[in-house]
Amino acid sequence: MAGRACKNGYLGLKFVLDGKVHYGWARVSLTVKNNWFDTETLTGYAFETIPNKPIIIGKTHGPDVIVRPATLGDLAAGRR
16 A cells, blocks of 8 residues: 655644743644654744743734734644
8 A cells, every 4th residue: 555645744842941931833744644653754843932921823924913922732633
């Protein structure tokens, strides 16, 4: 059975650096073969250097406008 690709899925990241919370995202491409992940490839990532500042998923540079902080659910759903 040939693998099925699911390209450019996003993972929301929340991590602690020097005791302060930071947010980020990772873009991954997955290939599924026989209902198992066959290949995972990191295709992009970004994180906010300012503690507790939300990040727009998929955004790598430039000004950002955020009306409300994104939740991890928003990031997972690709809404930010």
